[in-house]
Structure formats: structure tokens, C-alpha cells
Amino acid sequence: MTTARAPIEYADASPEVRAIYDDIMATRRTDWVNNMWKVLAHDPVTLARIWGNIKQVMGPGTIDPMTKELIYLAVSMTNGCRYCIASHGTAARNKGMSEAQYSELVAIIGLANETNRLATALDVPVDRQFL
Amino acid sequence: MTTARAPIEYADASPEVRAIYDDIMATRRTDWVNNMWKVLAHDPVTLARIWGNIKQVMGPGTIDPMTKELIYLAVSMTNGCRYCIASHGTAARNKGMSEAQYSELVAIIGLANETNRLATALDVPVDRQFL
Amino acid sequence: MTTARAPIEYADASPEVRAIYDDIMATRRTDWVNNMWKVLAHDPVTLARIWGNIKQVMGPGTIDPMTKELIYLAVSMTNGCRYCIASHGTAARNKGMSEAQYSELVAIIGLANETNRLATALDVPVDRQFL
Amino acid sequence: MTTARAPIEYADASPEVRAIYDDIMATRRTDWVNNMWKVLAHDPVTLARIWGNIKQVMGPGTIDPMTKELIYLAVSMTNGCRYCIASHGTAARNKGMSEAQYSELVAIIGLANETNRLATALDVPVDRQFL
Amino acid sequence: MTTARAPIEYADASPEVRAIYDDIMATRRTDWVNNMWKVLAHDPVTLARIWGNIKQVMGPGTIDPMTKELIYLAVSMTNGCRYCIASHGTAARNKGMSEAQYSELVAIIGLANETNRLATALDVPVDRQFL
Amino acid sequence: MTTARAPIEYADASPEVRAIYDDIMATRRTDWVNNMWKVLAHDPVTLARIWGNIKQVMGPGTIDPMTKELIYLAVSMTNGCRYCIASHGTAARNKGMSEAQYSELVAIIGLANETNRLATALDVPVDRQFL
Numbered sequence: 001m002t003t004a005r006a007p008i009e010y011a012d013a014s015p016e017v018r019a020i021y022d023d024i025m026a027t028r029r030t031d032w033v034n035n036m037w038k039v040l041a042h043d044p045v046t047l048a049r050i051w052g053n054i055k056q057v058m059g060p061g062t063i064d065p066m067t068k069e070l071i072y073l074a075v076s077m078t079n080g081c082r083y084c085i086a087s088h089g090t091a092a093r094n095k096g097m098s099e100a101q102y103s104e105l106v107a108i109i110g111l112a113n114e115t116n117r118l119a120t121a122l123d124v125p126v127d128r129q130f131l
Numbered sequence: 132m133t134t135a136r137a138p139i140e141y142a143d144a145s146p147e148v149r150a151i152y153d154d155i156m157a158t159r160r161t162d163w164v165n166n167m168w169k170v171l172a173h174d175p176v177t178l179a180r181i182w183g184n185i186k187q188v189m190g191p192g193t194i195d196p197m198t199k200e201l202i203y204l205a206v207s208m209t210n211g212c213r214y215c216i217a218s219h220g221t222a223a224r225n226k227g228m229s230e231a232q233y234s235e236l237v238a239i240i241g242l243a244n245e246t247n248r249l250a251t252a253l254d255v256p257v258d259r260q261f262l
Numbered sequence: 263m264t265t266a267r268a269p270i271e272y273a274d275a276s277p278e279v280r281a282i283y284d285d286i287m288a289t290r291r292t293d294w295v296n297n298m299w300k301v302l303a304h305d306p307v308t309l310a311r312i313w314g315n316i317k318q319v320m321g322p323g324t325i326d327p328m329t330k331e332l333i334y335l336a337v338s339m340t341n342g343c344r345y346c347i348a349s350h351g352t353a354a355r356n357k358g359m360s361e362a363q364y365s366e367l368v369a370i371i372g373l374a375n376e377t378n379r380l381a382t383a384l385d386v387p388v389d390r391q392f393l
Numbered sequence: 394m395t396t397a398r399a400p401i402e403y404a405d406a407s408p409e410v411r412a413i414y415d416d417i418m419a420t421r422r423t424d425w426v427n428n429m430w431k432v433l434a435h436d437p438v439t440l441a442r443i444w445g446n447i448k449q450v451m452g453p454g455t456i457d458p459m460t461k462e463l464i465y466l467a468v469s470m471t472n473g474c475r476y477c478i479a480s481h482g483t484a485a486r487n488k489g490m491s492e493a494q495y496s497e498l499v500a501i502i503g504l505a506n507e508t509n510r511l512a513t514a515l516d517v518p519v520d521r522q523f524l
Numbered sequence: 525m526t527t528a529r530a531p532i533e534y535a536d537a538s539p540e541v542r543a544i545y546d547d548i549m550a551t552r553r554t555d556w557v558n559n560m561w562k563v564l565a566h567d568p569v570t571l572a573r574i575w576g577n578i579k580q581v582m583g584p585g586t587i588d589p590m591t592k593e594l595i596y597l598a599v600s601m602t603n604g605c606r607y608c609i610a611s612h613g614t615a616a617r618n619k620g621m622s623e624a625q626y627s628e629l630v631a632i633i634g635l636a637n638e639t640n641r642l643a644t645a646l647d648v649p650v651d652r653q654f655l
Numbered sequence: 656m657t658t659a660r661a662p663i664e665y666a667d668a669s670p671e672v673r674a675i676y677d678d679i680m681a682t683r684r685t686d687w688v689n690n691m692w693k694v695l696a697h698d699p700v701t702l703a704r705i706w707g708n709i710k711q712v713m714g715p716g717t718i719d720p721m722t723k724e725l726i727y728l729a730v731s732m733t734n735g736c737r738y739c740i741a742s743h744g745t746a747a748r749n750k751g752m753s754e755a756q757y758s759e760l761v762a763i764i765g766l767a768n769e770t771n772r773l774a775t776a777l778d779v780p781v782d783r784q785f786l
Binding site: 528529531556558559560563564574577578581582585586587591592594595596598599600602603605606607608610611613614622624625628629631632633635636637638639640642643644646647648649650651653654655 | 659660662687689690691694695705708709712713716717718722723725726727729730731733734736737738739741742744745753755756759760762763764766767768769770771773774775777778779780781782784785786
């Protein structure tokens, strides 16, 4: 008895879930579906909702695709989500992130977490110029 | 008796602190110093260390300056640091962030926080392909 | 040399710790004690304090037992505490949580984390009607 | 120059935003729209997406409406989102939360945060029975 | 209609709450009670439980009183709890924290938050020597 | 393809990285380097910056070395950083932390996380005396 749910493979999925798996693979031009979606598939309504959100938010816009993944990684590293760091780290590399850029990314995230705590600890008043 | 410390203005600062204020203004091409540094100035060793870190990490590299600020904002919004959101929000706009890009940034940060919790809640196993 | 401590089994426990193990099993109507308590047993004063708190807070009140576990899970998922998600996920199922309710729970927790970040990021002013 | 955005009032909203405001008021049976939506209205695509998510996730299901708000509050209090605590605290009261239930909710959230840290700090191994 | 509760003053408190206020003032050798307890007083059972926990955990032990407050501050600054930073910052000063020690404390907390994120981001394997 | 990076052993390190490894071992009087530094070594600039920060902040000052490690642990346990708890738990023991002190530390961190949430949830106003 556990809260964890086993991934639902394509062969075992309902037609409604398969349609979403197909859309994920077509959108991403890959031939496999990662575990996040296979675990969400136990709840097809949420699977459809989250995939719809991801497709809209991470799709074409005014911020380029690699930068979007760097932002996603910054949130995931700050939250300590191991799965999310692995999956979006791969996505960022696929969208062009170099090793040097990855090193800089990690440095910025670490430093931002440091200065965030300093600003909070010292209760720094927000400057009039920022309001 | 409080943990908050009053900002130290340029006129009241020691020569060692003034030198850092001068470097901050020269590096950023502004004629004022924001409160974060004026509050850190109670501890000149930490002021010098953090400014040195910021100058190195946020300075020229392989990620462009505006993207660096977007990453910084992603961390600050996730941590809920009001001062940091205000100061780096301003910095990002000064480095070219448009209103449309700001809207997309906020959408990505919100969604990443949502999916981070889903991945954690469901204890999704890391895919072999990501390792 | 590590900070982790091995669980103390019933057979190896002091009479004072055994009395708490007995109370845990009697209160929960189970015949085993989970690792959280066996690890806390290295510090009997804290073991007694935390068990006393849990017994009082999670015991009978004006919120029904299953709902209490859903609230506990919401906090544990937000904090990313894997052990707590596993143990209180089991507790919630034992108290009647269905698979459909679990799916809804996870959806709410994900969405709440998203909108929490949006509200923080955008520094939304608290409405007069909420104060 | 700031990251905060002024709420957009009904009178100043575009027809597309007004349609969402109307749906929010009709769904909630109120005659006003809270600031969260008025601030999101600067980005109508995100406004429509988040309202759609909220309507689906917080709408009728297998968990009763008041319990859903208690779960939402548990996440918001853990994240320290002041706006979210105020708005969903009001929502929970409107859906029947009594003062005694509110007191119990706060007690559970506090205790869960304590035991979450104990489990993490002591690196408690997940019991075989929970897997 | 709000989730915030007004502090209950001594003059308006029940005998049971007054007894706890008296114990707080006697234990701390002060002639006033801070707002945390006056707000908790709406729920006398929780007020008694939390005060009992604080009295036990923060009372005499093997870690000296000022160090206990520094640890408390480290948690509160990391969580971004403004009230807690203010109250335990005052407590730490009353127990002997100097301005130089406060500066060092803030520097450690900032740096620990930075390196925590680096360790998480890079998924550093725990060294065999630490297990 | 992953975001995780393999530790760089001394034998495989560049002269510039070896110099830092040597300084770490000399400063700590050990004959090995822990994985955190070996993973950071993929980015020698960040390795040098973080080691410089740690050496300055955790070096001699007005707070004694063991207390510094207790503060570091408080942050790491609150952030749920498993690597950091393991490494600084070992460091604290090496600097004199007893089992009884470790138990007290964990109790304070747990309780602080609880009361932090209570203060935030109840939106307790900061007392005039703390400002």
C-alpha cells in the first residue's frame, strides 16, 4: 500500500491516454514518453490538463526555447525536485545548452539562493526606485 | 532592539565601504546604490565578498545578461523574496525584458512549481534515459 | 560517522521507549511500529513529546480523520518529504481515501503551488474584502 | 519601474477579460472579482489558463468543496503565501469552515512541518510496509 | 472575514490562558507577552501545547541558550518568516549575541543556502565516508 | 545525457584544480576531498569561488567552529539537502558535537519549522518591542 503509482506503458494505456502520449511524442519529436506522463496517466483528466498547460507555456513565444528550459531548471533546482532537474536538464541540452552555460546556470542559482536569504535575513527595505 | 539594520548612506560610509559603492555604481553605470548593499555595509567583509561573487557570476559569460536576470528572478519568485523580485525585476527590464517576456516568465515559474510538486507527490522514478 | 541513526527495535528498546511503542500500536490498532518512531527513540524525550503532539493533533476533533491526513499530505508533498508522503499516504488510504480522491488531492496540491508562486511573483495586493 | 502590476478593473478590461471576470463571478456567485485575477489580466492567455485550471480542479469531484480549500490552505501556509492564505481562508469560511476547524487546521500544518523536518534530518528509511 | 486573528490581551483572557501568560513571563523574566502567544490564545489547547514544547526544547540542555537561538534564527531566515526573525533575533541579542556574531550568522545562512542548491542541482553522491 | 556530473579525481584533475584540492586538505587536515568539490571541479572558476567563500565564512571568527556547523545543519535540514546534512553532520561531530547535542539540534529545528508556519499562517503582527 503506497502513494507511488507505477508508470502506465503505451501498450496498457486507454485510447484517451494513448492519444496524449502520441501528441507528446509528435510535439517533442521523440519515440518515447517519459515517466512523469506515464504516472500521471492514472488520472487522465489531470494528464490532459498538465500536458495542455506545458504545451501552451513551454511552446513558441517571446522567450526562446532554451531560455525557457533554463528558467524551468532554476525553479526545479531551488525546489530540490530530482526528477524535474533530470528531465529538464536533458531538455535544455537538447535545445542547445552547452556545458559552460550549465556551469553558469548552476552558479547563478546558487548565488541567487544565497542573496535571497541575506535579503530576507536583514529585512532589507524595498528601494523606492523599485516600486 | 531588532535584527533589521538601517541602510548606511554614502556620506556616512567608511572609505572601504565607499570604494565598493563606487565600484557598484561604475559597474552598473548608475548614480545610486540600492539598499541591499547599504544594509550589508554593516559587515564590510561580507559586503566585499557578496559583491565580488555577484560581479563574477552575473558578469560577462556564455549566458546573455537578460537571461541571467530571468534565471535570478525564477529563483527569487520561487523563494518568495520580495526585495529580490523587485530589484532583479528592474534589472531584467533594464537589460531588455519586454512585458510579453515578463508574462511568459511568470507563467513558466508558476507551472514549474506545479509540476515540481506533482513529480514529488507521485514519487516519479527518474527515467533511465535521463541518467 | 554519519548523522543517520539506525531504528531501535522493540526487543532492544528501554522500558520507557517500549511503553511509547505500545501506546502507538494500541492507538493505531496495528502490530508494528514504523521507522520514524524507532529512529526518534534514540532521544526518548523527543519521542515522547512528538508522539504526544501527534496523538493530540491527529486525534478526534472537528475535522474528520481522513481529511486530517489529506492536509498532512499536502504539507509533506509541498515540503518534498518522501518518508512523510509514504507514511501519511498509507494512513490516508487506511482512513478511506479512494484512488479518485488521491488524484484530486495531487491536482489541488500542484495547482496551489502554481498559484502561490503567481501571487508572490506578481506581488498581488491583498483585497480589502479579505482583511 | 517595477515587477508589480496594477489590478485591471472591470471598466478598463477588454471584452475577452470581461468574459472571464463574468464567468468567475457567475461560478462563485459573487459580485466582485479579487485582485489575483485583475493582476493576471495583464496576460489574458495566462488568466484564461489559470482560471480554467482552478475551475476544473476546485470544482465538483470526490473531495468535498470545504476540504479542498483546507488542502489549498495547507499548501499556502507552508509556502508562506500571504495573499493565498487570505483569499483561501475566506473561501474556506464561506464553504463552512468553523473557528474550531480553522484552529485544528493550523495545528496540523504546524506539526506536519515539524515532523517533515525530523524525518528529513534523521534520514528515516521508508518502511517496507509503505512501499 | 479573514484568517488573521486579533491578539487577545491579558485583561481579556480566560483564567486558563492567563495562567500560560503568567508562566511565559515568569520563565522569561519579562513583564509582557509577545503577539505570537496572544494570537495562539484563540485556541487554548494549541497555546498550551506549543508553549510546553518551546519550554522543553529551548530550556536548559547540552547546547547553550544563545546557540539555541542562533539555530532557531537559521531556520526562520531560511523559511523567510519575518515575525520569527524579529522575535528570535531579539531573543538572541538578549542572550548575548554581539553585532559581529549576528553578521557571521547571516553570512553562514546565506552561504549554506547557496551550497545546498549547488549540491542538489549537481546531484552530488553522498561520500562513503559520510555514511 | 544527464545534468549530473561525475566527480573528478585528484589524478585526473588539472594543476589549477589540484591546487584547490591541496588547499582543502591542508585547511581541513584530512587526506581526502569530498565529492562536492570533485563535482564542482568541472567548473574551476566556481570551485575556486565557493571554496574561497567557505574558507572565509566557516573559518575563525566570533562564533565557535562547532556552533557554525550547527547553524549550517539547521539550514540544510530545513532545505532537505541530504548531501549537506551528511557532510556537515560529520563536520559537526568532528568539531565536538555530542549525541545529546545532536538530539537537541534536531528538536530545535523541528520545532522552529512548526512555529514558523504558525506565525505565518496566523499572520501574527510584529510586536513594537521587536522593531
